[in-house]
Amino acid sequence: MRKFFRWLVIVIAALSVLVLVAVLMLSLLDVTVDLDHFRGRVETSAGAALGRDVSIKGPVRLGLSGWPSIEVRDVEIANAPGASVAVFFKAGLARLQIGVTPLLRGELQIGEITAEQVTLNLENDAEGKANWVFSEDAGIDPDAESREKFLSFAGLHELSLQQLVLSYHDAALGKTVNFSIDSLYGEASPGQPIDMELDGTLQEQPYHLQLTGGPVNELLDWAAHWPFTLTGEAFGRRIDASGSRVVKDNEPEVGLKLVVQDADIGLILEHFGLVEGMEMTTGVAAIDVLLRGDTLNKLVMQSQMVFAVREGEWVITLPNTQQPLRVRELQGDITVRQLSEMTMDLQGTIKQTPVRFLITGAPLIEYMQAPEELPLKLDIEMLNTRLSFDSKLAIPITNRDVTMALDIESERLDNFNELLHLDFPPLGPVSLTARLDVSKTGYELTTLKLTVGESDLEGRVNLDMTRDKPKVNVELVSNRFRVEDFDAKQAEAASGEQAEDPAETAEKEQENPVAPATGENRRLLSREVLNKFDADLHLKARQVMSGSDELGSGSLQLSLQDGRLALQPLQIDTPGGGVNADMSLLHRDGNIDFSVAANVDHFDYGILARRVDHETDMGGVMSLDVVVKSTAPAMADIMANANGHFDFALLPENFSAEVFDMWAVNLISAVATEVDKDEASKVNCLVVRLGLEAGLLTEKAVFMDTTQMSVAGKIDIDFRKQEIDILMAPKAKRPEFFSLATPVKVHGSFDDFGVGVSPVRAARSVISFVTSPLHVPIRRVFRKEVPEDGREACELAWEKTADEGYLEEPDVGTNTGPLH
Structure with a gap:
């Protein structure tokens, strides 16, 4: 039996060797088995x-x-x-x-x-x-481990x-x-x-990538970091990346750092169905990504990314206009952190003006769930101004058919002059809230609330872009409208800046009234600006204020049609009177057609004085009737080519030229002081009715009444030469012994005029002075008493047109007029 078993083992071993040899031989022969x-x-x-x-x-x-x-x-x-x-x-x-x-x-x-x-x-x-x-129960081999x-x-x-x-x-x-x-x-x-x-x-975009990593045994060892590099092109851009993979808590985690050259951010977002039409590129983009999870859902919820933009450009195309606004030197970070809101903090320049964009969106997971709309907030900071847009936008995001909440806060409007090449007045601070609707027909602001300084306005604005020329319709109502909030000169004075001299402004406009030179700001009344669009503005003010003075209620209708700017009318209802004015301006054939008609009835003159000096006690009542029509090559030449009339009546109280720094007021003060040198005397009233023809103002009636004197006069004011020629003849109200009522002559330029005595009339005054003991007693007996307050004489002068030689005192009688 022992030999049998020994031979059996030998036979089995031999057969095994034969089988192995047979298999090896088949392998060497490269046999294919069907x-x-x-x-x-x-x-x-x-x-x-x-x-x-x-x-x-x-x-x-x-x-x-x-x-x-x-x-x-x-x-x-x-x-x-x-x-x-x-x-x-x-x-x-x-x-x-x-x-x-x-x-x-x-x-x-x-x-x-x-x-x-x-x-x-x-x-x-x-x-x-x-x-x-695969199935955990299927095909499990207990000896597999x-x-x-x-x-x-x-x-x-x-x-x-x-x-x-x-x-x-x-x-x-x-x-x-x-x-x-x-x-x-x-x-x-x-x-x-x-x-x-x-x-x-x-996502339908070609790529070519080269992946190089550590040995395969490191890849299979989940507890070890497996390093790798990734190079190539994707979305038409060069990619260089490095990272590592590790497994933590049975979930893979990949850290990745990418450098992308000339990345088209807008194109990437468009391919993922988030944004349409966004033109944002970056010269160099550094992306730091940490991915964690074994499903897309986990990756979105647990991962984070910082996208650093450098040397970028963002071309913002404004809806309807299709005008590009280029943001250059763009840099900043786009950040996505787990379930936090996605943020973009970008800085750049628009026409060399620094600007900052703060964009806040929904968490990344909400974008991945393919919603119909998502929240988005955009803050823009530039030139001491903040613009905020807040909305829920349809996905993909476009610049068409958008509704959003708009919030603007600006220090001053003129901060934008250099950027927009416009000459905005220095008004501010300005704040605005409204609902903004953007559609293919244009823009509309509703539920608008606007504040300028302490003035408030509410209403709506519509910009129609379907016309050949854009049309703006503005409807505003103000509960409180402060005049000084819209006074450019006062705003400049309050800011400590030196206001530009009107003569310098006029000179610049005269040099180029149609369009500014490169780099210069376009004036709001220039031909170029007025022909850019049409507009209608309707404003109602329930309370018009000037400082602490309440003027009353007011309204304004302003239209711009085919380059013609028309104010029809401006109306302020004041206690006992009011202000009504129409104005028209049109650039045509190299000239400016200008007209204005203003009527001011019983206006409290002290309001104007207190706007200049809050502490002044100057006051009184004024009435004004002005019509001016002119065709001139520039704004500075309007009065030099004007026709019309200028009628002015003033009943002053505590009159002082120190309050107003204007040649006309200084002229009145100088004449009043010269014709009546009694310190106790005051100006009771002043009436000036002038005709205006070809830039020359000549008197119809000129009369001034002081406590002691009644004064008639002749006036020639030449706007072409900017010269003044005035003759004022005072007459004492009560005959006095040795009274020398000498006529006063004013001659000179607007900026430099002198007050003197007419030689002929001075001689007449000397003769009257010497013979006064003879004629004064007789005149006192036969002349009726003239009141110190000569208001009725002023009323008569307002109604009467004097002939060329008229220098006599008006007869006093019962009358009603602009000073009553």
């Missing part, structure tokens, strides 16, 4: 191992060599139950090659993995369960994928990402860096 007749068993075995249905419609071949391989064509693996699509994996060709000799050493070395015409549909359900995790100790993965010599279409769907987000690999070639030889090169498209 396994088509085993196709059903292969499908059953693979299906049992995967827990899915497996279908093989093409041939199955087993290649026997030193590196045996199995090749299958037209293979299909079913998806998990409840998946969005029926097929998980489909390939026209799949081939796997494994080394026999390494296998005998307990090492799994894959010589080749090749796949062509592959479709791979990956997805996870709402609970995060992935379809690439023990075998893994004797079989280790040693490397992959060649990986080749052709025409791979991959789709990933996350049911928790309701989001699907598609990309394709036209070709992928790589290798992970034992102890060597992993190297892969792939070409394809992502």
